[in-house]
Amino acid sequence: MGCYDDGSFNAELENGVNSIISCEEEGKRAAIEDAVKVLLLGLGEDINREGIRKTPFRVAKALLEGTRGYKQKVKDIVEDALFPEVGLDDGVGHAGGVGGLVIVRDLDLFSYCESCLLPFQIKCHVGYVPSGQRVLGLSKLSRVSEVFAKRLQEPQRMGDEVCAALHQEIKPAGVAIVLQCKHIHFPDVESVFDDSNHQPWFKMLVSSGTGVFENKNADEWTDFYSLVNFRGIKVEKVHAKGSSDPSWCPSQSPLSAKVSSKVGSISPVMITAVASIIKSLGEDPSRDELVGTPSRFVRWLMNFQTSNFDTKLNNFLLGGTDSLNTNGESNEEE
Numbered sequence: 001m002g003c004y005d006d007g008s009f010n011a012e013l014e015n016g017v018n019s020i021i022s023c024e025e026e027g028k029r030a031a032i033e034d035a036v037k038v039l040l041l042g043l044g045e046d047i048n049r050e051g052i053r054k055t056p057f058r059v060a061k062a063l064l065e066g067t068r069g070y071k072q073k074v075k076d077i078v079e080d081a082l083f084p085e086v087g088l089d090d091g092v093g094h095a096g097g098v099g100g101l102v103i104v105r106d107l108d109l110f111s112y113c114e115s116c117l118l119p120f121q122i123k124c125h126v127g128y129v130p131s132g133q134r135v136l137g138l139s140k141l142s143r144v145s146e147v148f149a150k151r152l153q154e155p156q157r158m159g160d161e162v163c164a165a166l167h168q169e170i171k172p173a174g175v176a177i178v179l180q181c182k183h184i185h186f187p188d189v190e191s192v193f194d195d196s197n198h199q200p201w202f203k204m205l206v207s208s209g210t211g212v213f214e215n216k217n218a219d220e221w222t223d224f225y226s227l228v229n230f231r232g233i234k235v236e237k238v239h240a241k242g243s244s245d246p247s248w249c250p251s252q253s254p255l256s257a258k259v260s261s262k263v264g265s266i267s268p269v270m271i272t273a274v275a276s277i278i279k280s281l282g283e284d285p286s287r288d289e290l291v292g293t294p295s296r297f298v299r300w301l302m303n304f305q306t307s308n309f310d311t312k313l314n315n316f317l318l319g320g321t322d323s324l325n326t327n328g329e330s331n332e333e334e
């Protein structure tokens with residue numbers, strides 16, 4: 001009976017829990033595993049080496065989990081969690097907030113950068129002003145934000161998409177979101193470690209709003225920021241909907257192009273493998289923003305081949321990352 005009988009599908013997770021995964025999901029996972037093997041071979045790795053044998057499986061599992069938002073519908077999350085605000089006069093809601101504003105702050109999320117496929121961290125603050133006495137369970141604001149984080153993303157688009165989706169489902173007076181995003185520098189790997197002035201994170205602060213939050217200068221935004229209570233936030237530096245910015249991803253900076261030229265030629269087979277991964281995740285690799293993504297990701301991978309990166313990366317990941325500052329180009333809250 002289909003994919004569960006042939007023994008090729010081992011859904012046993014590392015903690016020993018069996019997971020029921022659909023045949024479609026298994027097909028995608030197998031395709032990603034094959035593509036990851038191509039990338040490892042391209043880096044000169046022995047894919048049968050003990051420490052690396054299960055890596056393609058783990059990478060495929062992590063990528064599918066990290067992009068499961070493509071399969072989720074906001075409507076399914078919201079529809080059973082909308083309820084009428086009780087104990088209030090008609091048309092005036094407080095919903096536990098101030099002046100009608102309801103906020104959930106400091107949601108820790110991560111997403112994958114659509115320009116280079118590296119993960120980036122997100123601190124998410126989201127809120128809305130109810131209308132028609134419709135309120136949504138607070139946990140659902142988090143769930144809906146996560147649906148859009150778990151896709152290949154760009155900060156401003158993610159903010160816009162969360163706002164639009166919540167506005168459509170709740171039909172509130174307005175929705176507001178602020179995202180604090182951190183992306184590792186790319187692919188100028190050496191300078192991250194060797195240059196003490198070079199900061200390892202590229203930061204961006206974005207906002208988006210609908211309804212009463214459509215106007216960036218509306219009083220509702222003042223209420224929102226006072227409730228979110230950022231320390232030292234520079235509101236004027238928040239990147240708002242409609243601002244022009246070609247890409248926040250450092251893989252597209254002039255510096256990265258300069259460093260990338262040292263990498264040499266990039267294998268077309270590896271680029272094709274990455275494009276197939278993007279397709280397996282449920283995306284269209286020919287979408288404008290994704291066209292150059294496979295080659296940028298492979299360029300980043302090639303840095304692993306040409307330096308003693310492992311030791312440095314371990315030191316980097318074990319070191320403190322809390323006191324990081326931004327470079328001059330990014331939008332910044334600290």
Ligand SMILES: [Zn+2]
Binds near residue numbers: 113114116118251
């Ligand atoms: Zn990126």
